[in-house]
Amino acid sequence: MRGSYTLILGAAMTLCFAAAALVSFIWVPFDVTLVDIPNKLQRPTGQHWLGTDHFGRDLLSMIMVGARTSIAVALIAVGIGILIGVPLGLLAAARKGSWLDEMIMRANDLIFAFPSLVIAILITAIFGAGAVNAIIAIGIFNIPVFARVTRGGALSLWEREFILSARVAGKSGLLISVEHILPNLANLLIVQGTIQFSLGILAEAGLSYVGLGAQPPLPSWGRMLADAQTMVSFAPHLALVPGGAIILTVLGLNMMGDGLRDRLDPKLRGRPV
Numbered sequence: 001m002r003g004s005y006t007l008i009l010g011a012a013m014t015l016c017f018a019a020a021a022l023v024s025f026i027w028v029p030f031d032v033t034l035v036d037i038p039n040k041l042q043r044p045t046g047q048h049w050l051g052t053d054h055f056g057r058d059l060l061s062m063i064m065v066g067a068r069t070s071i072a073v074a075l076i077a078v079g080i081g082i083l084i085g086v087p088l089g090l091l092a093a094a095r096k097g098s099w100l101d102e103m104i105m106r107a108n109d110l111i112f113a114f115p116s117l118v119i120a121i122l123i124t125a126i127f128g129a130g131a132v133n134a135i136i137a138i139g140i141f142n143i144p145v146f147a148r149v150t151r152g153g154a155l156s157l158w159e160r161e162f163i164l165s166a167r168v169a170g171k172s173g174l175l176i177s178v179e180h181i182l183p184n185l186a187n188l189l190i191v192q193g194t195i196q197f198s199l200g201i202l203a204e205a206g207l208s209y210v211g212l213g214a215q216p217p218l219p220s221w222g223r224m225l226a227d228a229q230t231m232v233s234f235a236p237h238l239a240l241v242p243g244g245a246i247i248l249t250v251l252g253l254n255m256m257g258d259g260l261r262d263r264l265d266p267k268l269r270g271r272p273v
Helices: 002-023 059-094 099-112 116-127 131-157 161-168 173-209 221-228 237-264
Strands: none
Touching (some): 002 059, 002 237, 059 099, 059 131, 059 173, 059 237, 099 131, 116 131, 116 173, 131 173, 173 221, 221 237
């Protein structure tokens, strides 16, 4: 039951921000590019529910559009990790002990040696700052994560009886990986994808905080925090609003991941609380 409550609460928190991001495509309370200096640094009011920033922009509108930016960057980056990392992990497991397996895992180690922020700095130095380059940087870092998770899960499955039966039946390693290994790894990959999604939102916020993520006038939670750091003493809501959005979104995703793990892992079903 604990897993059900965690999953429901986490999914509800995540869906709230996802809904805000979707609604922002068709409606926001105020134009996020509208500068209204006479109304700058307002505390939450009936007109501006979360207040305004140092340019008089509505913070609720910026949070809604910023959610769209953060979710899109994290989602595409996780998709890159899955589309490239999972096939590499399956291939490495199918060729365990071969030069191909060794090459894939050493390449993963090389990428792990460079955090996403360092990769983003390198990409930015060549192509310039922007949301696309942030996606590439976070996506590259996700590739070895999914490759390792997939390889580890696949290796344990290759010794199972039903896989041995498929090999005796004459099926190739590629066919076994697609028809038998991958479906049995779906639960593991779903949970890992949820975790990487939350980490992707944190990474996007961090990159935007140092100026390497989404560029103005596109709002970003990380850049909102960076803009607020010199005004926390007299306008704390400027930091509390985007900081709270990041915390609640990441917390919701992590809770949803824990709930999914409890639901999807047969070893954890029915365990005592």
